[in-house]
Each structure stands twice: as structure tokens, then as C-alpha cells.
Amino acid sequence: MTEFRRFRGTLGYLTNDALEAAVNCALALERPLLVKGEPGTGKTLLAEAIAQTLETELIPWHVKSTTRAQDGLYVYDTVQRLYDSRFGDGDVRDIRRYIKLGPLGRALASERRVILLIDEIDKADLEFPNDLLHELDRMRFRVVETGDEYVAKERPVVIITSNNEKELPDAFLRRCVFHFIDFPDREFMRQIVNVHHPELSRALVDQVLAVFYEIRNMSRLRKRPSTSELIDWIAALRKAGIDEVKLEQALPFLGALLKKEQDLVAYADQLAGGRKYRS
Missing domain, CATH: 1.10.8 (Helicase, Ruva Protein; domain 3)
Structure with missing residues (x-):
């Protein structure tokens, strides 16, 4: 079992008691931490500070309107494979060469616990949050094209940020620890x-x-x-x-x-x- 280390901020990232309590609650429960607040209040930097505290890797995933949970697991680079087949660069029969793990896939496939930052989740469509948590709950995924299966050894610490531009599903909110970062006085x-x-x-x-x-x-x-x-x-x-x-x-x-x-x-x-x- 991973040693529990409390988050108390860093020299470069100042916190308050409420924020520290939210982070430590998420770490203890192994639940995603959903952080809201207006732009520029340090939501993204929080993930960097947590990674520094836990002395582990930070894997950022910057969400766009077209982002799908499946793309976060892996993508099959068919364009590169077609290019290689035309110009003879490498063995195109080895499909594994063209499987690229996404941020979520890398986090689940990691040998140790990492920090997964899912930045600005409110940019994605309405189905994305629930699809995302479904994949996180499973803690495993299979690459259909090769049959390879990845099973997470350590549950990643998931930090999700939102600028509050779109309402998130209730089912998604129930499974997260929530904190709103007030603008500093x-x-x-x-x-x-x-x-x-x-x-x-x-x-x-x-x-x-x-x-x-x-x-x-x-x-x-x-x-x-x-x-x-x-x-x-x-x-x-x-x-x-x-x-x-x-x-x-x-x-x-x-x-x-x-x-x-x-x-x-x-x-x-x-x-x-x-x-x-x-x-």
C-alpha cells in the first residue's frame, strides 16, 4: 500500500487550510479532486505542487471540445502506418509500433503512482466526464488492435480542473472530491x-x-x-x-x-x- 503523505503546499505554491484538506481528502479516499475557480487562481499549478510533494511524475491532459476518453487511453496511428507502407520505413506488420498511449493510458500503465492532470474538463462534451470516470474505475484497458491489456499497479492521483463554463453531470460530481479556489484577498x-x-x-x-x-x-x-x-x-x-x-x-x-x-x-x-x- 502506498504511504500516505500529507499535502501542505510548497515554497512556490501557497495554500490555505481548506485547500490542503480537500487535497488530503482526495488522496486518502483515492478519489479524483475536482478544482473549480476563475482562470488564474492556480488550479493547474496545484497539480504541479502535489507532484512535487509526492515526488512523482505529472502527466498533463489538456482537454479540448473534441476530446474523448478513449483518445486519452491510446490512439492507433493509421496515418503513420500508411506512410510507412508507401515509403518502406519499418515493418508495418508490427501494429504495436503505431499504438501511442495517451495521458490516461500512460497514467494507468505506469509502474508507480503518478499525478494525472485533466485540465479544463468543462471544454469537453457532456459524455466525456462519465466516460472518463468509467475508465478510471476500471483501472485497466485493452488495446483492441493488438490484444494487449494494461492493468494499473497504482491508482493515479487525478486532479481535474474546471473554469465553471459548463455544468458537469451529477453522477460525475458524486464520485469526486470538490474544492472551489476563491480569488485571493x-x-x-x-x-x-x-x-x-x-x-x-x-x-x-x-x-x-x-x-x-x-x-x-x-x-x-x-x-x-x-x-x-x-x-x-x-x-x-x-x-x-x-x-x-x-x-x-x-x-x-x-x-x-x-x-x-x-x-x-x-x-x-x-x-x-x-x-x-x-x-
Whole structure:
């Protein structure tokens, strides 16, 4: 039986008690951990931090609208086999050469427990979540083309992220441990900034946080700036040698924070109006 190791965050990934409890619950129950939250709150980085804590491999699986659970197990590369048959490159009779394990297949076939990150599951169609958990419950799969069967020796630690763009099936939710990552308050954000930019002066930290949260509180924004965008913005300020910022129309590197044309217009309009909007 795998030794149970508690997750307490890492030097580069700060946590709170609620997040640590959710991760450790998922580890203890050997259930998938479903993590929701707005983009930029560290959902994907959480999987990296867990892999670092458990000292194991992280296998990422970035979901698209066309993703199927079967594709996550393996794909049969018929195009490459046809190419080789035409140009004489290798023995096309050996079908195993053309079987490529997908992220889920690699996780189940691994000799040791790994972290499987299923990123942005809400991008897939409605059947994908239940098909996915069906394969995880079986802990084995068979390659139809060769007859080879893979049986998992260790259940992978499954971290599933969602941006909450689509409702997930109730049957899927019942089988997961759930955690919602709240957007960091100002004091917690200060700690995050200190991790990424430890040499930043306290005065500049105060200024960038004041500007950042004022922008986030503007009511007309369609996409509010996230933690990752704040970190990038600070990096740009430091490279340019800027040691003072304030909320104004000529805010330096505004494009690092606002990524939609409508939001840039809304930002300018609200500053011109001389009001501070609250959501």
C-alpha cells in the first residue's frame, strides 16, 4: 500500500487550510479532486505542487471540445502506418509500433503512482466526464488492435480542473472530491507576490495591489485580471525600472492586465468618468 503523505503546499505554491484538506481528502479516499475557480487562481499549478510533494511524475491532459476518453487511453496511428507502407520505413506488420498511449493510458500503465492532470474538463462534451470516470474505475484497458491489456499497479492521483463554463453531470460530481479556489484577498495576494518577487519594495507592493484590486472592482470588465496576470505585470514593471504606479489612463503595461478590447475601453471610460465603480 502506498504511504500516505500529507499535502501542505510548497515554497512556490501557497495554500490555505481548506485547500490542503480537500487535497488530503482526495488522496486518502483515492478519489479524483475536482478544482473549480476563475482562470488564474492556480488550479493547474496545484497539480504541479502535489507532484512535487509526492515526488512523482505529472502527466498533463489538456482537454479540448473534441476530446474523448478513449483518445486519452491510446490512439492507433493509421496515418503513420500508411506512410510507412508507401515509403518502406519499418515493418508495418508490427501494429504495436503505431499504438501511442495517451495521458490516461500512460497514467494507468505506469509502474508507480503518478499525478494525472485533466485540465479544463468543462471544454469537453457532456459524455466525456462519465466516460472518463468509467475508465478510471476500471483501472485497466485493452488495446483492441493488438490484444494487449494494461492493468494499473497504482491508482493515479487525478486532479481535474474546471473554469465553471459548463455544468458537469451529477453522477460525475458524486464520485469526486470538490474544492472551489476563491480569488485571493489582498493579504494573501501580498504573500503570493512576495513568493514571486521577493525583492519588491513594500511601497511598490502596496501600490500595485491597490491598482490591481481597483481594476478588478470595475463593474464593466468582461475579464478581470487574474493572479498570473498580476505577477506578469509586476515582472514588466521591474524590467522597466518603474518603482511607482497609480491608477490612471496611462498606466504602464496595461495590456498585461486587461486582455480584451472592450475592457480597455471600459477602463478608459470609467477613469474619464472620475468614479470608482464597484461590482
